[in-house]
Amino acid sequence: MSAKVDAITIEVMKNAFHTIAEEMGVALIKTALSTNIKDRMDCSTAIYTKDGKLVAQAEHIPLHLGLMPSVVGEVLKIYKPDELKEGDAILINDPYISGSHLPDIFMISPVFHQGRLVALTANIAHHIDVGGMTPGSCSVKTTEIFQEGLRLPAIRVRKAGVMDEEVLRLLTKNSRTGKEMLGDIYAQLAANKIGETRLKELFERYSTDFTETCMNELMNYSERRLRAAIRKVPNGTYTFEDYLEGDGLTRDLIKIAVQVCVKDDEIHVSFEGTSPQARGSINSTIGVTSACAYYAVKALLDPEVPPNDGAYRPVRVHAKEGTVVNAKFPAAVSNANGNTSQRITDAILGALAPVLPEAAIAACSGSMNGLNFGGFNEATGEYFSYIETCGGGQGAVLGLDGMNGVHTHMTNTRNTPTEVIEQSYPLLVKKYSFAETGGGYGKFRGGVGITREIVSESDDVIVTITSERQRTRPWGLFGGKEGAASECIHITASGEVTNLPPKATLAINKGDTVIISTPGGGGYMDPFSRDPELVREDARLGYVKPDEAAREYGVVLIPETLEIDAKRTAQLRRSGTAHV
Known part of the structure; x- marks a missing residue:
C-alpha cells in the first residue's frame, strides 16, 4: 500500500x-423512455x-461491465485525450470496436476539473431498435x-456542450422507434x-492528485486481492466442452472448448478446439469472450x-480469430450476447468445478432467453418493439438449491x-408463471x-426468439441431474x-400465441441424499410430481396427502434402484 493512502x-x-x-445508474433508469431501460x-x-x-461500476x-473497459480504451485511440x-x-x-452488439449503445464523456482532464x-x-x-x-x-442495423464507429453526439442535431436525426431516422431512442440518448447524457458533477465535487474536496492516487491504489488493491485468490488454486490446466444448439440457420451443434491454465497468480483462458465462426448471428467478439472470463474467475x-x-x-484470454468466440469481420454477432456469452461462461465454470467444488455451481439455464415482438401498432399509428429476456433456473450449489425464474451469470x-x-x-400476456417442468434433481x-x-x-x-438448451440440457455436478429443457411453441389463431x-424469427398475426418455457438449472450431488422433507415440500410447491419423487429421489409420497411413506421410502433408498 502506498504510504500516501492507508487501507481505511x-x-x-x-x-x-x-x-x-x-x-449514474439511477439517473439513467429514472429518465429513460423505453420500457427496456426504465x-x-x-x-x-x-x-x-x-x-x-x-x-468503479454499478452493480x-x-x-x-466486462466490455466497457475495452470500449473506453478503443475510443481513446480514436479521440486522443488531448x-x-x-x-x-x-x-x-x-x-x-465495442465488443457488444448493435442495440448496445455506449456513451462516454470526459470530466474536466480546473481546465484539466x-x-x-x-x-x-x-436500445430497443x-x-x-x-x-x-x-x-x-x-x-x-450490415444486416443487423446502424453501426456507429465512435461519433460525437455533443461537441463542447452543443448537441449535434444532424447526428440525432441520423440515429432516430434509422430506428423503427426513434422517439424512444431519442429519449434514451438524453437519459444517457443525464447519467x-x-x-x-459528483466527480468534480470529489476532486474539489480532496485535490486532483490525491483523488487520482486513490483511483490507482484501488485498482492495485483489486489486483493484489485477485492474485492472492488465484494462488490458492492448484496449478494445472482444466478443460471442459459445451455446445450451442445451432446458429439460427442450422440446428448443428457448435462446440465451445475451453482450457483454463492456472499458473501461480495468473489464469490463462484458451479456446483451442472451439468451432469456427458460424454463418448465423451467434458469433462472439473477443470483447464478449473476455468479459465472460473476467466474470467467471471473479x-x-x-x-x-x-x-x-x-x-x-x-x-489472460486467448482465442483464435475466425472462431465462434473471436469472430472475424463482418460476421453477424447480434445474438452472441444472449446465448454464446452464457455458454462460454458455462464452459469456464465447468472446467474449474472439479478443483473448486465448494464454490462451483451447476449449470444455470444457459441463455438469456430473448423474446422480441415488433410491428406496427394500428391503435397508435406507430411502430413498436417489445424486448424481454426471460429468467430461467439457477444451478444448485453446495448447501443451496438454485433460485427459480431468475437471470444468471452474464x-x-x-x-x-x-x-x-x-x-x-x-400484446396480451395470457400466462406468466414458473415452468411446470422442474429443475435438476440433486441433494441440492x-x-x-x-x-x-x-x-x-x-x-x-x-x-424473434433466441434461446438454448432444448437438446443439451443444463448439466449437474457431482451426481446432480440435468435441468429441464426449454420449449418454444407457436399456436395460430x-x-x-x-x-x-430454440432460435427463430417468424411472422405472426392477430390471435396467434407464442409460448416460451425457459430451462431449469442443474442439480448438485446425488438426488438420493436429498432430505425427504425437502422433497415433500418440492411436491407441495409443484416442483416435482409424486412419481418423480419416487423415481428420482427415492421418496415415496402418498398422492392424496403428499405425506411421506417412510417404510417404502427407506426400502427404495436402500435398494438404490429408483434412479437409473
Whole structure:
C-alpha cells in the first residue's frame, strides 16, 4: 500500500467511487423512455481514469461491465485525450470496436476539473431498435453485421456542450422507434452528467492528485486481492466442452472448448478446439469472450473484490480469430450476447468445478432467453418493439438449491411487468408463471424456469426468439441431474401448433400465441441424499410430481396427502434402484 493512502482511506474512496457509479445508474433508469431501460434496467454505468482504466461500476449487467473497459480504451485511440473538450459526449456501438452488439449503445464523456482532464464517465444502454432486418435488431436470419442495423464507429453526439442535431436525426431516422431512442440518448447524457458533477465535487474536496492516487491504489488493491485468490488454486490446466444448439440457420451443434491454465497468480483462458465462426448471428467478439472470463474467475475466486481494471489484470484470454468466440469481420454477432456469452461462461465454470467444488455451481439455464415482438401498432399509428429476456433456473450449489425464474451469470435485468406490456404494446400476456417442468434433481435442487405465453393483438408482427438448451440440457455436478429443457411453441389463431427451434424469427398475426418455457438449472450431488422433507415440500410447491419423487429421489409420497411413506421410502433408498 502506498504510504500516501492507508487501507481505511482506500475503503472510503472505494465507496465514494462506487456510489457515484450507482447514482449514474439511477439517473439513467429514472429518465429513460423505453420500457427496456426504465423497467427492465438493461443498462450499466461506470467511471474511469483519464486514460481509460476502469475505477468503479454499478452493480448492473456483468456482460456490459466486462466490455466497457475495452470500449473506453478503443475510443481513446480514436479521440486522443488531448483532443477531448468539456461537454463532449461520444457514442459507439460497433461490435468490432465495442465488443457488444448493435442495440448496445455506449456513451462516454470526459470530466474536466480546473481546465484539466481528470476522469471519464460512461454508460451503456440497450436500445430497443437500431434498424436492421427485423424489429429489435436481433434477427436469427442475419449472416453479416450490415444486416443487423446502424453501426456507429465512435461519433460525437455533443461537441463542447452543443448537441449535434444532424447526428440525432441520423440515429432516430434509422430506428423503427426513434422517439424512444431519442429519449434514451438524453437519459444517457443525464447519467454521465450526474457522474461528472459528483466527480468534480470529489476532486474539489480532496485535490486532483490525491483523488487520482486513490483511483490507482484501488485498482492495485483489486489486483493484489485477485492474485492472492488465484494462488490458492492448484496449478494445472482444466478443460471442459459445451455446445450451442445451432446458429439460427442450422440446428448443428457448435462446440465451445475451453482450457483454463492456472499458473501461480495468473489464469490463462484458451479456446483451442472451439468451432469456427458460424454463418448465423451467434458469433462472439473477443470483447464478449473476455468479459465472460473476467466474470467467471471473479465469481468463483473472490466475488467481493472491487470490480475495476486491477481485477482483470491477472486474467489472460486467448482465442483464435475466425472462431465462434473471436469472430472475424463482418460476421453477424447480434445474438452472441444472449446465448454464446452464457455458454462460454458455462464452459469456464465447468472446467474449474472439479478443483473448486465448494464454490462451483451447476449449470444455470444457459441463455438469456430473448423474446422480441415488433410491428406496427394500428391503435397508435406507430411502430413498436417489445424486448424481454426471460429468467430461467439457477444451478444448485453446495448447501443451496438454485433460485427459480431468475437471470444468471452474464445478465442481471429485471422483467417487464405484465401491466406495462399490455399498456404499451398490442400484446396480451395470457400466462406468466414458473415452468411446470422442474429443475435438476440433486441433494441440492436446480431452480425451475419461467413460462411466458403472449397473444398478439395485431397482424404482421415479427417475433424473434433466441434461446438454448432444448437438446443439451443444463448439466449437474457431482451426481446432480440435468435441468429441464426449454420449449418454444407457436399456436395460430385457428389452433395449429408448431414446436419452434430454440432460435427463430417468424411472422405472426392477430390471435396467434407464442409460448416460451425457459430451462431449469442443474442439480448438485446425488438426488438420493436429498432430505425427504425437502422433497415433500418440492411436491407441495409443484416442483416435482409424486412419481418423480419416487423415481428420482427415492421418496415415496402418498398422492392424496403428499405425506411421506417412510417404510417404502427407506426400502427404495436402500435398494438404490429408483434412479437409473
